[in-house]
Structures are given as structure tokens and as C-alpha cells.
Amino acid sequence: MQLTYSPYQLELKHPFTIAKFSRTSTPLILLQIEHEGYIGYGEASMVPYMGESHQTAAEYLSRVDVSQFRYPFDFDAIIQYLDSIAPGNPATKAAIDIALHDLEGKLKQQPCWELLGSDPAKMPVTSYTVGIDTPEVLVEKVKQGDGCRVIKVKLGRGSDKELINTIRSVTGLPLYVDANQGWTDLHESLDMTHWLHEQGVILIEQPMAKTDPDSNAWLTERSPIPIIGDEAVQRFPDVDKAKGVYSGINVKLMKSAGMHEAHRMIKRAGKLGLKVLIGCMSETSCATLAAAALAPQCDWADLDGPLLVSNNPFKMPRFMDGKWVLNDEPGLGLEA
Numbered sequence: 001m002q003l004t005y006s007p008y009q010l011e012l013k014h015p016f017t018i019a020k021f022s023r024t025s026t027p028l029i030l031l032q033i034e035h036e037g038y039i040g041y042g043e044a045s046m047v048p049y050m051g052e053s054h055q056t057a058a059e060y061l062s063r064v065d066v067s068q069f070r071y072p073f074d075f076d077a078i079i080q081y082l083d084s085i086a087p088g089n090p091a092t093k094a095a096i097d098i099a100l101h102d103l104e105g106k107l108k109q110q111p112c113w114e115l116l117g118s119d120p121a122k123m124p125v126t127s128y129t130v131g132i133d134t135p136e137v138l139v140e141k142v143k144q145g146d147g148c149r150v151i152k153v154k155l156g157r158g159s160d161k162e163l164i165n166t167i168r169s170v171t172g173l174p175l176y177v178d179a180n181q182g183w184t185d186l187h188e189s190l191d192m193t194h195w196l197h198e199q200g201v202i203l204i205e206q207p208m209a210k211t212d213p214d215s216n217a218w219l220t221e222r223s224p225i226p227i228i229g230d231e232a233v234q235r236f237p238d239v240d241k242a243k244g245v246y247s248g249i250n251v252k253l254m255k256s257a258g259m260h261e262a263h264r265m266i267k268r269a270g271k272l273g274l275k276v277l278i279g280c281m282s283e284t285s286c287a288t289l290a291a292a293a294l295a296p297q298c299d300w301a302d303l304d305g306p307l308l309v310s311n312n313p314f315k316m317p318r319f320m321d322g323k324w325v326l327n328d329e330p331g332l333g334l335e336a
Contacts, residue, residue, distance in 0.1 A: 003066045005031040005095070007054040010045070010282055011310045014141060016131045023048065026282035029057045030313070031095040033103055035071065040103025041334055042095035043290075045254050045281040045305075049231075050091060057092045060085065064096065071107060073100055075260035082257065090234065090257045091281075097258025098290045098332075105331030112333075113293040113326045116263055122296035125322040126303045127152035127176050132159070135166040142170050145307070149322030150174050150202070152302055156182015160192060164199050176277075176302065178205035181231060186215055193223040203277065203300065205250055206230040217245045228277050236261050239268045248275030248299065252291075254283075259290050266297050275299045285314035289332040292317070292324040 008028040015024050029044040046052035063085050069078065078100065082093045105112045113120060128145030129152040130138055145151060151171060153163055156179040167175070177196060183189040189207055196204065203226045208215045210232035220227040226247035233242050233249040235256060242249050249269055256262040262278075269276050276298040278291055283305030295301045303324060306312050315335035318325040327333040 001033060001035045001066045001069055003031065003033050003061070003064065003096075003099075005029050005057075005061060007057075008313065010284065010312075012282060013144070013308055013310050014131065014133070014137065016282070016308070027054050028284070029054070029061075029092060029095055030284075030286070031061075031099050033066070033069070033096070033099040035103055036107070038103055038106040040099035040101070040106065041286050041332065042097070042099030042102065043284055043286040044091040044095035045283045045287060046091050047254070047281045050254065052089060052091050056089065057095075060089045060092050069100060071104070073104055075100070079257060079261060091254040093257035094253045094259075094287075097260055098253065098287060101259050101290065101293075102331040102334065109330045111293070111326065111328055112259070112290070112331055113296070116259070116293055116297075118293060118296040118326075120296060120326040123292070123323045123326065124295060124298060124301045125149040126295075126301040126324060128304050128307060129302065130154065130167070132157055132163065135162070138163065138166045139170050142167055147319065147322065148173075148304070148307075150176060152176040152178060152304075155179045161195070164196070164201075168199060172200070175199065175201045176203050176205070176300070177201050178230070179207040181206050181209045183207045186218060189219055190222055193219065193225050197224040201225055203228050203248070205277070206232065213241075213245045220246055226275055228275070230279070233265075236265050236268065239265050239272065239274070242269075242274060243272045246274070248277060250277045250279045250302075251294075251298070252279045252281065253287060254281045259294065262291075262294055263297075266294060277302060279303070280305045282309060284309070284312050285317050286332065286334055288324070289317055289334055292326060293332070295324070
């Protein structure tokens with residue numbers, strides 16, 4: 001078994017601005033694991049707030065012993081091994097996990113969605129994200145999301161109503177909103193949830209600081225819209241902590257260290273009565289197809305990575321009626 005990787009800089013079509021920072025590109029690691037003539041593909045998308053970089057990924061991967069990965073793969077043992085090397089590094093661990101799932105599907109001649117027990121007929125629509133921007137650019141971004149059935153709006157910089165009103169001037173589509181911990185006043189936040197409800201908003205992600213569960217719980221109890229924990233929910237142990245604080249959780253492969261733990265988080269959330277939004281970072285078709293394999297097991301999807309970038313190194317997966325279409329190819333179904 002052989003592991004190889006290369007750094008990649010994923011360029012965004014527009015500057016991506018949220019409550020606390022803005023960027024125009026995202027560093028990636030594109031990874032391959034080869035075994036018995038088959039190649040599994042993986043990806044690490046290392047957005048700034050997670051603390052990973054090309055350098056940290058290279059340092060971590062230099063310590064990975066691929067002889068630990070014996071087929072048939074024991075993914076519980078694999079994630080324990082990866083965590084034992086060093087804490088953190090969830091995106092780099094996700095790249096390995098995704099590649100091994102792709103490889104397993106090819107070795108078994110089965111698509112990943114089938115191995116994970118998903119039903120393609122239950123694929124939810126995916127939202128199309130527009131970052132904070134001027135009204136003119138916001139309108140242009142919304143137009144570029146033609147073909148999507150839901151728009152996701154970034155909030156949290158004091159101009160929330162103006163942003164929503166601008167978007168409502170050009171589309172009546174349902175909205176998801178993400179404040180990225182940008183709200184600070186409880187009563188203003190509660191008033192905003194009621195106003196957003198009137199504007200056709202379906203859910204609100206991480207309105208208040210991830211370190212303030214009491215405020216998030218207070219808002220969740222009173223909000224007419226489901227409140228979803230995102231930055232507060234990273235790995236599997238965080239799912240239980242979300243109970244009583246949020247209405248649901250946002251699962252992202254780049255937070256959960258890959259598909260295996262994401263699947264566990266989805267199942268655990270269901271047992272706890274929590275809704276699940278499966279989300280993404282800035283990603284290529286590789287990580288998007290990995291998350292799409294789990295999306296039919298979730299309530300909502302925000303898997304718009306390939307729609308927002310200009311240099312996706314892989315073929316765009318099939319997208320129809322606002323949904324990603326899972327194919328029957330072995331593994332992820334990824335095309336170069």
C-alpha cells in the first residue's frame with residue numbers, strides 16, 4: 001500500500017466573507033492511496049479557522065505508517081491510530097479516511113453510498129452559499145446559483161436585514177442562514193429569529209459563540225427556526241454535548257476526520273432527536289462526493305463546494321433539480 005499527496009490551492013469565484021474573516025482561496029491536500037492496482041482519492045480542505053496548512057499536513061502525513069491500513073479496513077481502528085499520531089489535524093485525517101473509503105468501494109466493486117447504507121432517492125437538495133458582500137455583488141452571486149433550490153446566506157456583521165432584503169429582491173427561494181458566531185445580544189438575536197422566520201428562513205447555523213452553550217440553548221428554546229450547532233460540533237463526542245443546546249448539528253467531513261466518524265455522528269444525532277445538516281468547506285468534487293454519499297441520511301445538505309470554485313481539478317458531479325446525483329460507479333464515483 002502506498003500513500004502519496006500534493007498541495008493544491010483552490011481558488012474561489014468570489015471573495016468569501018463571513019462574520020469574522022474573508023478569503024479568496026483555500027489550501028488543499030490532494031491525496032492518493034494505492035493498493036492492488038486500485039487508487040483511492042482523498043482531500044483535505046484546510047480553512048483558516050481550523051488551524052491546518054500545507055505545512056502541518058505534510059508534517060502529520062510524514063508520521064503516517066500506511067502498513068497500518070490493511071484490507072478489509074477496520075475504520076474504528078484506523079481513526080484510533082490516526083488520532084494517536086497527533087491530536088487535531090481533522091482535515092488531513094479526513095483525506096486519508098476518504099481515500100480509504102474510495103479504495104474500499106473499488107476493491108469491493110460497490111459505490112460508497114451503498115457501503116454506507118444510503119438511499120440515493122432520499123438525497124436532499126443542497127444550498128448555494130453567498131458570502132457577505134455589497135448589494136450589487138450579492139445579486140450577481142444569487143444569479144450564479146441558478147439551478148439550486150435553496151440559498152444559504154452568511155450573516156453576523158451588523159447588516160443582516162439589509163443582506164436578506166437584497167436577496168429577497170431577486171429570489172423567493174427558501175433560505176438557510178449562518179451567523180458564524182457573529183450574534184452577541186440575546187434579545188436582539190431572538191427578535192432576528194422571528195424576523196427571519198417571516199422571510200422564509202429554514203434554519204440558522206451557529207448564531208452565538210461556540211463557547212457559550214447557555215446563550216445558544218436559550219435562543220434555541222425560544223426560536224421559531226431550528227438552531228444548528230456548527231463550530232461547536234466538531235467530532236463524535238460533541239454530538240451528545242449538543243443535546244439541549246441546539247435543534248441539530250452540522251456535520252462536515254473536514255471537522256469529523258472523515259466519512260466513518262461523520263456516519264457515526266449522523267446515527268448518534270438521530271438517536272438523540274437532533275436534526276442533521278451535512279455541510280462542507282471549500283472543496284472539490286472529491287470531498288463533495290464523499291459527503292454526498294452520506295447526505296441521504298441527513299435532513300438538509302449544504303454541499304456547494306464545486307459550485308463556488310474556479311479550478312476544480314475533477315469533473316463536476318451530476319447535479320439535477322438542486323441535488324447531487326449519486327452514480328453506481330465503485331467508490332466515490334469520482335472522475336478526473
